Amino acid sequence: MNVPELLAGRRICVCAGSGGVGKTTTSAVIGLGMAARGLRVCVITIDPARRLATALGLNELSNEPRRVDVARWRTGLTPGTGDPPGTAADVEPAAGELWAMMLDPKQTFDDLIDAAAPTVERAAAIKANGIYRQLSSAVAGSQEFTAVSKLYELAQSDRFDLLVLDTPPARNALDFLEAPQRLTGFLDGRALQALARPTGLGVRLLGVGAAPLLSGLKRITGLDLVSDITTFLGLLGPMAETFGHRARAVEALLRSPETAFLLIASAQAGSIDEAVWFAESLERRQLPFSGVIVNRFHHDLVGPTPLGDLEAALTAALGGDTDLAVRVAETMAAYHALAVRDDAELDRLRTRLGEVPLLAVPQFDAEITDVSGLARIHAYLFGSEAERAALIATLTA
């Protein structure tokens, strides 16, 4: 199993996972690799590492997709020592195109308002509203909401064969799914409208009069806030319906068989537990969960062979330098412990995943900041099972 097989027949690839597991880098590799196979690909990212963006010639990332200039990738190549497994030639798109955009949540939100508002004046009034300003620039929620919104917009356009979404950085990977719902729940304002109309269906269904609810709301939020929200929702008026429609359309798109959710995890402690929990959440929501990519695992350099009297053997290999041999042996012991731990964690995840494919990428010595680094990851994600095994074997060299 590899990425092209995982993504066969899919138009959308959502790279989900908690923060710091390598989502952005993985998204870039998937974009490069699929473009190299002749597809028109667009990668939607949030905040790429500066060096990585520069290496790809993406200094001028904007809220609209920009084409990645292939010629500039070469300038990001640094001459490696030895032959890195995977070279830049592997990821140069032949017939395909690679596009990238960096999501600007505020701009995307403003564009949505501009498109939905009946008049320019109404759009301006909404954008000047305090609640809107807080809403559109709040970290929690607006990134997620605008990311799926942009994804939907691009999916409608048919400009691309494949969209790769690098989900916003969040502690909780599920925020990506829940935050847009929370936001639309607020925007379409049904709850508040029900409260504002004492005879509203919502209130009657509850069997509670609106008066205590409203006074309770005042009691905990303060009156001015409520009137600010009411003003905002009043301005939004029928546009709220548009947001509701869009939210449902996005939801349908994410559930469609054309979409693949890839869970990105890291082999570090704690990340596997989150991956297991996230996998369960995706399945519970009946989202198309297609595979897991585990980054940064420590490959066991010796396997089950007992270390024996390693110090003595190392001393001999290092020409009698006992002090150095002791430190090398200590380093090996620490590395071996990491490898054993990572192996156990991966096994645990595999057992839990059952049929869902898992691709593992080892920890590299250097930070991945250039195209040759991406090419090394590419070799693991796009190669066959046998090619991956051969790469792992070369790690001891």
Added chain:
Amino acid sequence: MPALLDHRLIFVTGKGGVGKTTIARGLGLLGAQQGRRVIIAELTPTCPEGGIAEIELDENLFFIAVDPQAAMEEYLRIKGGAVGSVLAHSRLFATLAMATPGLRELLGMGKIWELAQLERRTRDGDAYDLVVVDAPATGHGVAALRTPRVFADTARVGPIAAHAAAIATTIAEPDFTAVVAVTVAEEMPVRETLSLADTLADDGLQLDAVVLNQHRAARFSAEEDEQIAAALAARSPIRPGDAVAGALSAARSARARAEAQREHADALTARFGDRLVRVPALSDDPEGLAPAVAHALVKGL
């Protein structure tokens, strides 16, 4: 300025994946080992079992995963009287409140604040000497820290404004609240840590400590690295399972990784000086990690 663990509230934040949870648990354990009654509070829980229960992990060490909705229900029961309990059971009200921008964060911070009070509001709530907050990733973490002030300014009047203002004042009190950033020596986490320090400075706050996690000190000099490389080359072609070759490779890899970290570690040292605490890369399994981290922190604090 009191020592880090002598604050009542320690806010631990940093980019995703740098080990915030591990460091927060290490700090909590260290505080408990030194005789404080400590609770580790996870804000925006990573697991679905969020609630409001204070669970005893160890002697003097407690844990709570703060679920904003549960926090709201508790708040309503305590403050809202009869109407409050009706609201606490109203799904409509919960939907509205949870969707109101910033209210989730405020409720989470409200619960944290409550935990840090010597006079607890909750029935049977015993006081804690130290609350260690395992906060959300940097952006969300700063948002959570700012929420009470923003709310106090937006709502202006009413009990929530007053309460939010009280929380904001407490957070701004340097003897009461400390902020700790966790990072690793890589481009993005270091950049986020530096910009976090700037952002906090704008709010009149400062980073009391920066934990450089998974730090790899250089163990081999350039000459030694050449010596190791030559020894490795001499064993070529390498037999599968050659432990000596494996060890030599591991040593080369360790040196390369330490070198890759050095530039970033230097940038952190230049900015934070002796506020920088190094915690080495540890290979302990998940259960053994917190004690190992606590041990490493003792040396740095």
